[in-house]
Amino acid sequence: MGQLQRQRVAQLATLLYYVVICSCLTIELSSAQQQPKLEIYPTQEVQRKPVGKPLILTCRPTVPDQALVTDLQWKDNMNNTILPKPTGRNHPPMYTETLPGESLGVMITSLLPEMGGQYYCTASYANTEILQTSVTIKTYVAITWTNAPENQFPILGDDYVVKCEVKADPNPTIDWLRNGDPIRTDAKHVVQTHGLLIRDVAETDDGTYTCRAAVIETGELLERIIRVEVYIRPVITHLPSTLEAVEGKPFAANCTALGKPVPEISWIKDSVQLNVANADRFKVNAQTGLLTISSVTQEDYDTYTCIAKNDAGVTDKKAQLNVLVRPSVYELYNVTGVSGKEVAITCRSKGRPAPEITFRRWGTEQQYTAGVQMDDERIQLEQHFDDDRGESTGTLRIARSQRTDDGLYQCIATNKGDTAYKTGHIAIEFPPDFTHMKELPPVFSWEQRKANLSCLAMGIPNATIEWRWNGRNIKDLFDTNLKIEGTGPRSDLIVHPVTRQYYSAYKCIATNIHGTAEHDMQLKEARVPDFVSAAVPRQLTATTITFDIRGPATELGLPILAFSVQYKEALNPDWSTALNRSWSPDSPYIVEGLRPQTMYSFRFAARNQVGLGNWGVNQQQSTPRRSAPEEPKPLHSPVQNDKEEPVVVSPYSDHFELRWGVPADNGEPIDRYQVKYCPGVKMAGTWHELEDRCKTIEVVETTSYQMIDLSGNTYYRIELKAHNAIGYSSPASIIMKTTRGIDVIQVAERPVLSSAAIVGIAVGGVLLLLFIVDLLCCVTVHMGVMAAMCRKAKRSPSEIDDEAKLGSGQLVKEPPPSPLPLPPPVKLGGSPVTSPLDEKEPLRTPTGSIKQNSTIEFDGRFVHSRSGEIIGKNSAV
Numbered sequence: 001m002g003q004l005q006r007q008r009v010a011q012l013a014t015l016l017y018y019v020v021i022c023s024c025l026t027i028e029l030s031s032a033q034q035q036p037k038l039e040i041y042p043t044q045e046v047q048r049k050p051v052g053k054p055l056i057l058t059c060r061p062t063v064p065d066q067a068l069v070t071d072l073q074w075k076d077n078m079n080n081t082i083l084p085k086p087t088g089r090n091h092p093p094m095y096t097e098t099l100p101g102e103s104l105g106v107m108i109t110s111l112l113p114e115m116g117g118q119y120y121c122t123a124s125y126a127n128t129e130i131l132q133t134s135v136t137i138k139t140y141v142a143i144t145w146t147n148a149p150e151n152q153f154p155i156l157g158d159d160y161v162v163k164c165e166v167k168a169d170p171n172p173t174i175d176w177l178r179n180g181d182p183i184r185t186d187a188k189h190v191v192q193t194h195g196l197l198i199r200d201v202a203e204t205d206d207g208t209y210t211c212r213a214a215v216i217e218t219g220e221l222l223e224r225i226i227r228v229e230v231y232i233r234p235v236i237t238h239l240p241s242t243l244e245a246v247e248g249k250p251f252a253a254n255c256t257a258l259g260k261p262v263p264e265i266s267w268i269k270d271s272v273q274l275n276v277a278n279a280d281r282f283k284v285n286a287q288t289g290l291l292t293i294s295s296v297t298q299e300d301y302d303t304y305t306c307i308a309k310n311d312a313g314v315t316d317k318k319a320q321l322n323v324l325v326r327p328s329v330y331e332l333y334n335v336t337g338v339s340g341k342e343v344a345i346t347c348r349s350k351g352r353p354a355p356e357i358t359f360r361r362w363g364t365e366q367q368y369t370a371g372v373q374m375d376d377e378r379i380q381l382e383q384h385f386d387d388d389r390g391e392s393t394g395t396l397r398i399a400r401s402q403r404t405d406d407g408l409y410q411c412i413a414t415n416k417g418d419t420a421y422k423t424g425h426i427a428i429e430f431p432p433d434f435t436h437m438k439e440l441p442p443v444f445s446w447e448q449r450k451a452n453l454s455c456l457a458m459g460i461p462n463a464t465i466e467w468r469w470n471g472r473n474i475k476d477l478f479d480t481n482l483k484i485e486g487t488g489p490r491s492d493l494i495v496h497p498v499t500r501q502y503y504s505a506y507k508c509i510a511t512n513i514h515g516t517a518e519h520d521m522q523l524k525e526a527r528v529p530d531f532v533s534a535a536v537p538r539q540l541t542a543t544t545i546t547f548d549i550r551g552p553a554t555e556l557g558l559p560i561l562a563f564s565v566q567y568k569e570a571l572n573p574d575w576s577t578a579l580n581r582s583w584s585p586d587s588p589y590i591v592e593g594l595r596p597q598t599m600y601s602f603r604f605a606a607r608n609q610v611g612l613g614n615w616g617v618n619q620q621q622s623t624p625r626r627s628a629p630e631e632p633k634p635l636h637s638p639v640q641n642d643k644e645e646p647v648v649v650s651p652y653s654d655h656f657e658l659r660w661g662v663p664a665d666n667g668e669p670i671d672r673y674q675v676k677y678c679p680g681v682k683m684a685g686t687w688h689e690l691e692d693r694c695k696t697i698e699v700v701e702t703t704s705y706q707m708i709d710l711s712g713n714t715y716y717r718i719e720l721k722a723h724n725a726i727g728y729s730s731p732a733s734i735i736m737k738t739t740r741g742i743d744v745i746q747v748a749e750r751p752v753l754s755s756a757a758i759v760g761i762a763v764g765g766v767l768l769l770l771f772i773v774d775l776l777c778c779v780t781v782h783m784g785v786m787a788a789m790c791r792k793a794k795r796s797p798s799e800i801d802d803e804a805k806l807g808s809g810q811l812v813k814e815p816p817p818s819p820l821p822l823p824p825p826v827k828l829g830g831s832p833v834t835s836p837l838d839e840k841e842p843l844r845t846p847t848g849s850i851k852q853n854s855t856i857e858f859d860g861r862f863v864h865s866r867s868g869e870i871i872g873k874n875s876a877v
Contacts, residue, residue, distance in 0.1 A: 036063035036125040038133040045135060048218075050142035051169070055108040057135060058099060059121035066102050068126040074106045077117025077137070082106055113139050113169070141169030143213045143222040147194070150224070153231045154201040155312045156260075161195040162228060164211035170218070177210040203230050231312035234259035239306050243321045245296040246417040253319070255289035257308035265289035268305040270318070276304070298323055324417035325390060327351030332411050332424045337401045338514065339430035344397045347411035349420060354385045355413035357394025362408035362423065368396060401428050406460075431515025432459035434508070441557025444526035445497050446610050453493040453521045457510030463517075465491035468507040495523055526558055529606035531616035535565075535589075542596035542626045542667030547589040551606050552613070560585055562607040567591060570599035570620050582607070596626040596667040626667030629722035629729040632660045636734065648736045653712035656736055659704045660720055668724035673699040677707060677718045677736075689717060713740040 041058040049055055061069045074082040074096050085095040091109055099105045108115060116139040123131045147165035154160030166172050176183040176196050183189050183196065190197035198205055211224040238256040245251035257263045264286045267276045277284040281294045289308070293300060301323045307316045329349045337343025349355045359381065360367045373379045382395040392413070398405050406428040413420040436458060445451035457463040465488040467474040474482050474493070481496040488510065495502055503525045510517050530552035539546040551560050563585065568578040578601075583589050594600060599622040603615040636659070638646030650656040658675060678694035680687055699705050710716070716738070719731040777784035 036061070036069075036129060036131055038062070038121050038123055038131045040121055040133055040135045046138060047135060048138045048140060049111055051111050051113050051139050052142065052144070053111055055111050055137075056105050057119065058103050058105045059123075059133070060101060060103040061123055061125075061131065063125055063131075065126075069102065069131075070124045070127065072102075072104045072123040073121075074104065075120040075122065077115065077119060079120070111137075111139055113141070115139060140218060141167060142218075143168045143172055143215060143220050145222075145224055148211055148224045148226065151227050151229070153229055153311060154198060154205065156201055156203065156230055156232045158201055159197065159199050160201050161192065161197050162209055162211075162226060163195045164224060164226065165194045166211075166213045168213065168215050168220070170215055172213040172215045172220075175212050177212065178207055180210075183209075201230055203232075206230050230260070231310070232258070232260040233313035234263035234308035234310050234315050236306060236308050236315055236317045239317045239319050241319055243304075243319050244324055244416060245293065245300065245321060246324045246326055247296050247298060248326065249296060249417075251293040251296050251300075253291045253321075255291065255306035255308070255317070255319075257289060257306075257315070259308065259310045259312060261310050261312075262287065263308035263310040266307045266309070267291050268307060270303040270305055296323055298325075323352075324415065325350075325352035326418040327355035327413040327415050327420040329411055329413050329420050329422035332422045334425040334427070336427040336429060337398070337405075339403055339428050340400055342397060342399045343401045343405070343426060343428065344395055345409055345424055345426055346393065346395045347413070347422065347424070348391065348393050349411075349413035350389075350391045351413065351415050351417060351420075352390040353415050354387050354390050354392040355415040355420070356385075357383055357392055358412050358414075359394065359396045359409050360412060362410055367412060398426070401426075403428055403430050427460060429460040429514060432457040432463040432510035432512055432517040434458075434510070434517055434519035437519055442522040442524045442555075444524050444555075444558050444609070445495070445503075446526040448496065448498055451495045451497065451523055453495060453506055453508075453523060454490065455493070455508035455510075455519060455521065456490045457488060457508075457517065457519075459489065459510065459512050459514070459517075461512050462489040463510035463512040464488040465508060465510050467491065467493050468509060469504065474506075493521075497523065497525070500525065524555075526608070526610045528611045529554070529560060529608050529613035531614055532563065532604040532606055533617075535602070535604045535617045535619070537621050540621075540624055541630060541664040542624055543594050544590055544592045544664055545594065545600075545621060545623065547591070547602075547604075549583075549589050549604065551585070554608070558608055558610075560606050560608055563589065564605050564607060564612060565589075565591060565602055566615065567600050567602045569595075570601045575603075594623050596623050598623050624666075626726055628727040629665050629668075629670050629724050630663035631730045631732050632663045632673065632720050632722045634718075634720060634732055634734050635659045635661055636736075638734075645735055647715070648734055650710075650736055650738045652710075653739045654708070654710050656707045656710060656716075656738065657704055658707060658718060658720070660732070662703060663722050663729065665722075665724055666726070668726050670722050670724050671700070672723050673703075673705075674721040674723060674728065675699055675705050675707075675718065676720075676731075677716045679711065679714050679716050681715065687717060710738050712738050714738050 039060050039062055041060065057074075059072065059074060061072065063069055076082050076094065082094055082096050083092075085091065085097050085107070091107075093110065093112070094106065094108050094115070096104055096106050104121070106119065116137050118134050118136045120132060120134045125131050144167045145165070146167045147163050149163060152160075152162055154162075164174065164176075166174060174191070174193075176189075176191055183191065185191050188199055190199075196209065196211075206229055207227075209226045209228055211226060212221070213224075214221045234257050236255060236257045238254065240253075243251075243253050255265055255267070257265055265284070265288075266286065267282075267284050268274065269276050269279075276282040276291070277286075281297075283292045283294075284290070289306065291304075300321060303318055303320050305316050305318050307314065309315075327349050328351065329347060331346070331348035333346075335343060335345045345359075347357050347359070349357055358367045358369070368379065368381045370381050370383050373381070378399045378401075380397045380399075382397065384393040386392065394411065394413075396409065405426060408423050408425050410421055410423045434455075434457060437456065443451050443453055455465055455467075457465060465486070467482075467484055469477070469482070474484060481498055481502060483494040483496075485492040485494065491508065493506060493508075495506075497503055503523055506521050506523065508519045508521060510519075533550040533552055534548075535550075536548045537545050538548045547565075549563050551563065554560055561584070562582045564580060564582040566575060566578040566580055568575065572578075581591060591602075599620055601618065601620050603618045605615045606613045634648075636648045639649050660673075662670065674696065675698075676694060676696045678689040678691065680689040682688070697705060707716075707718075714737070716736045717733060718736055719733050721731050722729040774784040774786050778786040
């Protein structure tokens with residue numbers, strides 16, 4: 001119990017001790033808070049600050065009553081009072097400013113090294129107590145890059161210091177890195193105080209370098225990234241030392257330079273030191289170096305300097321610009337020479353350099369070369385040059401000139417600038433010549449028709465012509481039957497042969513200053529042709545006979561114009577009732593419309609301009625009996641041959657159009673044709689047909705048949721027969737081959753005109769235009785086709801009869817033949833198939849088809865016939 005009380009008393013004593021201690025501390029703290037003082041913020045007594053940075057120090061009074069604080073101010077390191085901020089925009093390097101909370105701050109806009117030292121803050125409290133506190137400012141220079149450009153450009157081949165100048169206090173240490181790796185001093189690199197030396201700079205030295213500065217005392221570390229790009233001095237790689245421009249033409253020259261960066265190029269005209277980029281007519285591309293002149297003049301002749309410049313350096317190169325003057329021909333005269341003597345034509349030209357002069361004959365491309373010509377030693381080209389005056393002369397000399405040397409000659413003056421042309425004429429005079437008339441036929445006349453003897457003398461100068469007859473000058477004869485028109489170079493002698501004495505030789509005499517020439521012209525009396533030499537039947541059918549006719553001898557200039565035949569039945573003695581037919585020479589001589597099994601008498605005669613000769617070659621010939629038609633002839637030309645027979649090739653793979661000509665019907669009209677075609681092959685020279693695939697077609701009223709559904713690349717044998725009331729003809733056979741493959745037909749998305757349609761439209765348009773022009777000519781000047789038709793409709797009967805005579809007008813009345821390679825299909829004539837008739841019964845032919853005279857003419861491809869009596873027309877001279 002007593003022990004418990006003792007413990008409680010001890011606890012109370014301890015508690016009382018702590019209460020007393022806390023009371024004392026409270027009393028001391030209260031008395032301390034009431035002690036007035038000044039505090040500076042930041043609170044460190046010594047503060048290290050970098051030079052160049054702004055700084056603020058704040059002085060705050062800690063007093064019981066702020067109202068009792070007076071005369072609060074700052075003193076600098078020189079113990080001078082720092083004044084407040086003045087009004088206005090200019091701030092002093094150091095000033096004070098009242099801050100919230102009754103504090104006073106000192107503001108330093110940029111700390112300087114000399115601003116280091118101790119600064120004081122003072123105040124008066126309750127006018128009885130001076131309060132003061134201080135702070136020490138120690139300045140240092142922070143790492144500052146004074147000369148360390150971030151982009152630096154060394155020049156290839158030089159030594160270069162990559163600049164990195166650093167300012168700091170205390171002094172910093174410098175090291176270098178490239179691409180993160182340290183750079184040590186070696187043969188290539190030297191680390192210097194103010195930078196990194198790179199010896200013999202190469203393009204591989206391009207890259208990113210790091211300059212690193214550290215201040216051990218302050219622990220400051222700063223890096224500078226420097227990009228190094230190696231520059232290359234400009235080098236002019238292309239500029240000829242001599243340039244040539246042509247006066248009056250545009251000009252361009254290129255000055256090519258290499259370097260890094262790309263050089264800028266300029267051109268300077270040396271004589272006036274002018275940058276031509278600013279001159280008229282000049283244009284310079286500074287990037288490519290291209291100099292262009294829109295039109296060169298003589299004043300542009302000079303020395304020009306091409307300057308290439310970049311940040312690595314400058315280089316230049318000079319070029320001489322020579323201005324070429326285009327040649328011009330200033331003298332070329334036409335000259336006249338005499339045949340057999342020398343003639344020369346001279347051409348003079350100027351230009352710079354002096355042009356080279358050559359000649360060429362007009363119409364040829366070959367030029368004459370200097371000196372004697374290899375192909376004609378008569379011709380020589382002489383050339384002379386005057387380079388100082390820029391003139392040249394060329395002379396083309398022709399010795400022993402000939403008539404063929406007459407013509408136009410082109411002078412060609414050429415230099416580097418251009419080529420000039422001028423054309424002159426060499427005229428070669430020569431005595432009269434009648435060589436061109438030696439082969440002319442004699443002149444013919446008959447029945448006292450006037451004849452025209454034309455004499456044309458070739459000669460320079462023109463010849464005068466006189467006519468002589470029997471050695472006497474015709475002008476002196478005063479013969480009214482001899483009339484002269486023209487005296488040269490052409491003269492016509494009109495002879496009216498009223499008596500036979502005028503059929504004689506006449507002499508034409510031509511004269512000029514170089515000589516005289518004579519030419520004899522013969523006027524002959526023309527006669528009708530002699531008897532036809534022979535007329536031999538070559539082919540007989542029941543209704544036609546084809547003859548081979550050999551005409552009589554003819555004179556030059558009096559050709560045979562036609563052959564005529566008269567024929568009648570042999571039992572008829574009267575030739576006045578005979579039928580007539582005429583043919584033009586070299587046409588098929590075919591007599592048609594005959595009776596089968598009938599004997600005919602024929603006689604033949606020839607016709608010329610004078611008239612019809614005597615009938616001769618009388619002969620009789622009978623026609624055979626009526627029979628099946630002749631074999632038809634397919635109108636296809638073989639384009640491919642096998643070993644035995646020709647092959648016709650179809651242009652298509654699945655069809656073929658067979659065409660043929662109408663054969664002789666042998667007395668009965670052809671009523672149809674039979675076409676049979678079979679595919680097949682040849683094996684061992686023998687044709688094997690596929691009988692099961694043969695097709696037989698009967699064709700009526702046409703001479704063509706379209707074979708369809710054929711196989712490609714296949715041979716077909718085609719047999720063609722003609723049929724009349726008697727029977728079938730012998731077959732005409734051809735082998736036809738189709739092309740390979742299947743025809744592909746593309747269907748257009750929209751209607752498109754075919755080539756044939758376009759051609760047809762074009763032809764139609766041309767014809768319409770011609771019709772309109774012809775109509776206008778008819779209305780205005782009464783000329784053209786329509787005017788001729790109108791005049792023809794108004795002709796007299798005598799004129800119509802005269803035109804029907806041979807030798808004038810167009811005998812063919814049918815439309816012109818088709819221009820296609822194959823004639824168009826024709827309609828078959830005749831009546832329906834009937835039973836064979838008596839051989840003696842007259843043929844059923846259209847009314848008047850036999851009882852008319854007819855004329856046959858052959859134009860080389862087709863035979864044209866015309867009904868009516870043929871009367872030859874003699875051409876008046």
